[in-house]
Amino acid sequence: MVSEKDLGARAEESSSGAGALCRHSRRHSGYRILLQVISCVAVCLPSAGAAFGEASPAGLRQTRKDVSVRIVKGLRITPVEGESWLRHLGIPFIASNMGRVANWAPSPPGLSVRPSSGEGPDGEFLLSGADLYRLNCQSCHKAGGSGVPPTINSLIGPVQATSAVMIRAQMKKRGIDLDAKTLNQLVSQAQASLRTRLQNGGEKMPPFRHLAREEMEALLAYLEELVGVPGAKRKQIWLSEPTARVGEHLVRGTCHICHESSGPGLAVAVGAQEAIPSLASLSRDRSPSEIIRKVREGLARPTAMMTSSRGEMPIFSDLTSEEIGAAYAYLVRYPPRP
Ligand code: HEC
Numbered sequence: 001m002v003s004e005k006d007l008g009a010r011a012e013e014s015s016s017g018a019g020a021l022c023r024h025s026r027r028h029s030g031y032r033i034l035l036q037v038i039s040c041v042a043v044c045l046p047s048a049g050a051a052f053g054e055a056s057p058a059g060l061r062q063t064r065k066d067v068s069v070r071i072v073k074g075l076r077i078t079p080v081e082g083e084s085w086l087r088h089l090g091i092p093f094i095a096s097n098m099g100r101v102a103n104w105a106p107s108p109p110g111l112s113v114r115p116s117s118g119e120g121p122d123g124e125f126l127l128s129g130a131d132l133y134r135l136n137c138q139s140c141h142k143a144g145g146s147g148v149p150p151t152i153n154s155l156i157g158p159v160q161a162t163s164a165v166m167i168r169a170q171m172k173k174r175g176i177d178l179d180a181k182t183l184n185q186l187v188s189q190a191q192a193s194l195r196t197r198l199q200n201g202g203e204k205m206p207p208f209r210h211l212a213r214e215e216m217e218a219l220l221a222y223l224e225e226l227v228g229v230p231g232a233k234r235k236q237i238w239l240s241e242p243t244a245r246v247g248e249h250l251v252r253g254t255c256h257i258c259h260e261s262s263g264p265g266l267a268v269a270v271g272a273q274e275a276i277p278s279l280a281s282l283s284r285d286r287s288p289s290e291i292i293r294k295v296r297e298g299l300a301r302p303t304a305m306m307t308s309s310r311g312e313m314p315i316f317s318d319l320t321s322e323e324i325g326a327a328y329a330y331l332v333r334y335p336p337r338p
């Protein structure tokens with residue numbers, strides 16, 4: 001067993017420098033990098049003292065006058081269980097884009113300046129709706145939400161439809177003037193169907209029942225910003241959450257798409273020797289730093305014959321070492337069930 005402290009230290013070892021709160025994305029446009037620099041100066045520096053020094057959630061709240069940080073009450077963290085999403089769908093890994101597209105495109109510039117998640121002293125992360133999106137949605141829908149049609153639909157249209165302002169503007173363009181009642185009806189229908197989709201999933205989309213009410217609100221606020229709903233930037237919500245919960249988001253939202261909870265693992269292709277190891281075996285056989293390296297940079301297995309030096313698994317360079325360390329901590333503390 002590895003203690004959380006130990007984990008933190010090991011995660012730190014393999015991370016690439018820079019302060020935890022400030023380390024977010026790379027390889028983005030100059031504008032975005034500028035945004036990040038500004039965000040690091042404006043957001044990370046003043047809050048870093050309180051977030052890592054005094055350490056009380058109340059401290060977090062005080063130092064962040066610009067945004068409200070909510071503490072999610074009554075969180076229920078549960079172990080991941082059952083088959084992977086690919087097994088559930090009966091689609092072989094090599095024949096699917098699911099879980100692969102997190103790195104295919106940078107997120108559009110101009111989104112709200114945001115702190116990336118980073119571990120605090122009591123294992124608390126500061127998490128934005130954008131972070132929830134990155135952990136739960138990005139590996140299928142890409143950073144910008146466009147997905148990979150025809151299988152993975154874009155979420156942009158369905159989210160825009162939840163905004164009265166955007167519907168009215170679109171209808172105007174087509175020469176239709178909607179009355180207030182019809183408009184309200186359309187909007188509440190779209191909002192209800194978005195929530196139902198997240199609750200129940202779709203034909204090929206997994207359900208996200210584990211999201212708590214506050215998490216759902218933070219995610220929906222970010223989706224609005226992502227698709228350009230006017231004023232959405234001001235409505236962003238930040239949450240303070242325990243490490244294991246952050247790990248749960250990442251494992252359920254991303255890793256469990258391909259990796260089974262337990263058992264011998266899923267074959268990469270029909271009849272292939274090589275298997276995608278189970279989540280239970282990952283936390284048993286691999287150290288946090290190996291897992292972090294595998295996920296962020298790729299790593300070939302010594303036994304693999306025909307893979308590239310990165311292996312077959314896609315890389316997820318938008319995930320931080322702390323977040324992957326959190327996934328490890330979650331798997332150790334809440335062992336996966338068959
Ligand atoms: C494992 C891949 C996967 C993940 C992860 C995923 N989705 Fe999807 N999503 C899909 C697929 C596939 C569709 C197309 C419809 C279907 O087959 O269910 C879809 C469709 C959608 C749609 C469009 C529905 C419509 O009416 O056309 C929305 C909105 C959506 N997803 C939101 C999300 C959000 C928000 C998240 C993160 C909480 C998420 N999805 C995570 C695979 C995924």
Ligand code: HEC
Nearest residue numbers: 098099100254255257258275276277291294301311312313
């Ligand atoms: C799109 C499918 C997919 C997703 C999503 C995915 N993996 Fe993998 N993973 C694979 C495949 C395929 C392999 C085996 C081939 C290889 O090593 O590249 C693998 C192998 C690994 C290995 C190496 C195991 C070993 O013993 O050699 C680790 C560690 C790992 N995954 C961790 C993760 C974590 C953590 C996540 C979630 C952040 C994740 N994976 C998400 C497909 C995926």
